[in-house]
Amino acid sequence: MKQRALWSAVLVAGLALAGCGSASESNSPSGGSTGKLVVWDWKSGDATAASYIEKAKADFAKKHSGVTVEFVAQPFEQYYTLLGGAIQAGKGPDVMLFNGGGQIRDRADSLLPLDEYVGADRQRLAGWDAFAKDSKTYAAPVTLQGHPIYYNKALYKQAGLDPERPATTWDEFVSNCAAITKATKAKCFAQGNKEGIGIQFFLSGLGSGILTAQEYDDWIAGKRNWNSPNVKRVFSLWKEVNDKGLNNEGANSTAMFNDAFAVFQSAKASHVIGLMSDIGHWKDFAEFLEADNVGVMKSPVVTAGTTPSVPYDGGIGYAVAKWTKDPKVAADLVRSLTSTDALKAFYADAGAIAADTTIDVSSAGPAVATIVSETKAGKPALHVALSSKTIELMGRLSQQLISGSVTVDKAVTQLAASDKTG
Template structure:
């Protein structure tokens, strides 16, 4: 029998710091769409049929309000998306509206965006995940879906390694012992990892962060008060390096693409665990298609005393307005993206955990229900509080730490220096 579980608001997300500045000039983004009967929108395309259906529903909801406005959606490659967008905005040929990842990617570009704080105020009580789209006291987008870093595991491989699949590791020592057993007793790696783009350390830091930092340290980090040379920040870097040295990952992790090669390793049963996502791709529904009842979800593990484990989750993606001349149309497009019916349909068809707190997740997939049950105590993603420059540096150092090419002390010093 399927369980219906209401997706409650993510209370812990409200600790996210509001940084940056707002206000965009009309000339910053024209996209060649000076006419009021056309709206040019950039995104990185639809991943599958469910995503395409969602886009069609959003467009239809928008056209109910603006039947005479032509919507032109331009799909850009994700690996070049922000570079292309930045160049277009600088040249004055950017779109009217663009899709953004919440957190760093949006906040670092707030000065190119049009604030829509008052226009979206009526949605505040319905949607969760707002802080990822706010900066300098202004709101720039509405969260469509929640994003986070759940840890998934393969129950069959756990049992093959002699582990209790109903009681996954709860401490770092237990996790280390489990990885040793998996590597020794199965043909699988302990964790699937793709670090060709340097993204692995983002998943590791945010995925395990609540077990490393105390609640006060965690909140201070999100608020921008962090010290990479502190004991626990260096410990996070050390554990990342140690996990590689201890053989947790698949061979060639630094040359394996995260999307989607590493996640395919987990789906195929070549790795026992993975820090995945809960919306978009590499999520519970996608993994369930391959693993079925063998798919499990586990919380971060306790590493230090005085920590409080929390699911890392926050607002995932949302559209923002770049052309002030099209602000009214842009606001209506944003509202269409959080249309209740469109989100509800996509939540099950596409594996999304939506921002709409009134939508119920109707599924018998255990991992999905377990994730939803942890949302009220969730915390923002640690890596999205970093600046774009700091994040780029973290990616490079994460690759070097994985390969033993830099010491933890040196990496911590470089990151601390990047904070200014």
């Protein structure tokens, strides 16, 4: 009860902050804007994002010097609950941060389409599709997010394997893992599924090596055949990997953030399906393993004839609330938050793979070079195409698959029903 009361107090406080007034056009001779814009996110409180926020605010001030911008950093664990309360009340922040995919699409009715405001940014930024619904764009991408398979080159060397030639087939991959475990005692995968998140990484990280190109495209387009043998193979392989001891012990009781990543960083596992940006990514891993020891590979081929790729989408992006008083001013703030100078700072300090395709990343090391080069042929991440409702169900079922309390067929039947109802 105390925890619930605490979050209720936080929500009320947040709404009070957001209710301080949107920016609006003034009647001053200069024709400028006055007032305040309130931004909700979970990034602005991070030390690594400080330079990014300052650059964005400075860019915005050049256009709207009379408008104050206030960032309210919310805890990510409760972010969408708090945001849901604000949306239900019909008031709250003017600008808000979203993950791409189901989280923003489920709330699109409360957001302002940005298509008329983004202009030339369309060409400079990548990842727009993750923030679109029914041919309308609801946020501008800040980062690209995807799920590369990272591997520890030092462990490969200790096992007598060539670290520059990771496996291209599943059988070869499992064989390499066995050799590494024998030589170093390191498990094959660092896996954390306490939150039910591990299955999302697994689906998107390995999916391009399991689904045919047509199945993959159909999945993204919403024409998902859950009874396909290859779709079922995703979930049977998920169980098989754990049953055969390829994961670290206690995957269902290990938090993805940050315990599973710590298993990889401490060289207790040779591989992890991580992120491109934010956390559990190349910059984090390089601090522990050294940049030259961080490898990136595509999914090995599980189904013959597939063409593996590194999946990616728009990672996070800023949207504008429908209730903001001056949409153009709020949209200008979004443009400042996605300006090249701001995103350069985010890349340099936080290790984000920025959505800005003009930023030079050539000095960041081999892992980043591989990630960026692979995005040219990468397809959207499979889990991002699912609704938040189906994602939550998949997380629960993934835990039951590992524990043995549900079969693959029953899990897939439930997922198909959830996907059908939205």
